Amino acid sequence: MKTRRYSTRDKVLLAGGLGVAVVVNVGLIWGPTLASVALSGTGWNGIGPIKWVGGENYGQLATDYPPFWSAVRNNLLWLGFLGLIATPFGLFCAVLLDRKLRFSRVYQSALYMPVVLSLAVVGFIAQLVYSSDYGVLNAIFHLKVDWLGDRAINIWVVMIAAGWRHVGYVMIIYLAGLKAVDPALKEAAAIDGANEAQAFFRVVFPTLRPVNVIVLVITVIEALRAFDIVYAINKGRNGLELLSVLVTENIVGEASRIGFGSAIAVILLVISLGFIVTYLSQLFREER
Template sequence: MTAATKAPVTGRHRKARLSTRDRVTVALMILIPTAVAATLVWVPAMATIVMSFFDWDGFSPFSEAKFVGTRWYTEAATIYPAFWPAIQHNVIWLLVLFGIATPIGLLLAVLLDREASHTKFYQTSLYLPVVLSMALIGFIWQLMFSRDQGLLNALLGTTIDWYGDPNINLWSALIATSWRHVGYVMLLYLAGLKGVDVALKEAARIDGASEVQTFFQVVFPVMFPINVVVLVITFIDSLRAFDLVWVINRGRNGLELLATEVTRNIVGEAQRIGFGSALATIMLVISTVFIIIYLRIVMKEDR
């Protein structure tokens, strides 16, 4: 009898069974991150949404809080003077980061991808601001923008208060935050360029395409997942911008942003927990819309 006759073909494959130890390991790897995310993210987010419908001072028991419905949302849109300027400033923040800082980061990534001399030095120099906190970046750029001792006024021979003038302090803050954003975008696109198949570039070159045509018609479309990641990161960064403007003037005098208004009303001098929670909920809803769009695009690409 041959080996073929000894092993009957049943068409069924025996499934590999995990040992008890492996099952416990997998369960812990799932449960622990889920518990941490729920404790630090989802539970506070849900609590914020709930508190946005109540009038609560933050000190008395929550059972004594008064239900006010959508009062805080109505007040934010109609009465609160800083709400619409904050929305406008966040939109400007997004447009500058996406329309100016992001293309600069992409251009730098393309130049560094050519493997020119001293490339590692340039990569390190451009990425260095990314590892710094936005608060520290605010202090660094204070050395540039200071009215009395700033480098910029010394070079121009002026006494402009770059951080204090409400007509220009937003643009000064955007220059500082763009300094960091450019390095972050450069790193993302540089990683994406390294992953592009060289054969695609060679095929385009054989077909007579120029370097510019090759990039925009071949390379850039291939980096579509990177483009989506950069778009989402840019949007979220512009929405949660806080550290820099809080260091400058606590989000006042032309630097109002949604994040600073949330902080001012919850832990600042206003101490209006419900109203600040309503502003935070608005930020959460806006962020969730773009996150859902991102996830749909990513899952569509995976399929």
């Protein structure tokens, strides 16, 4: 088999293509990330001289900044809701649609429709549904519940609105994975006497491992970077505090505290990497 030799022109094109990708990646992702890590140890306000304060920002977060712990709680609730309720429901919808139900294309389009909307738009729709003054929900059922103003329930109703969008995203990914499963596997399981549930959990679902990794990463990222929907509703306050909102408020808010906001961003980065790296390391260990 002859080995192709790259010409000078090919090498220039490859170097140019890779070079642009690397520059963009470093400039827009790794550069700001490393800068945030460095600035998290400073007391910089974005204008004056940069003053090194070490771990003072992290200590203040833990002991003297109540919104931080509320945001951590809400982000973990968000992650648990998407991971344990919205994602399994998306998988369930994908399994039903994979059975070639009548009007499955209509159901698929209806479930996927929210995915084309940004979370900010979903937030405005949530206001129309849950508003205590003009909300559809209170009007239909003749209720007087302040769904978005009550700190005890507003995070739950907002998570339902975000889950509405997440279900369609997960559904379409799993549906693509199910279409790629060899039908012979299901037939072999049926011949061995397995019912539909046993065939799915013991034969089909294990073959979806690569899809599961993708869905897990998407779920963690969606849960931890959630910002648009709560900011559109009430700027992420009164029970809707999230880490991403605190980062924005401290870095570009009225009282600019870039070092303090960067410390929150670093914690958000560590939490997200912790989930993803732990799962991927276990996955690769099992494959080896």
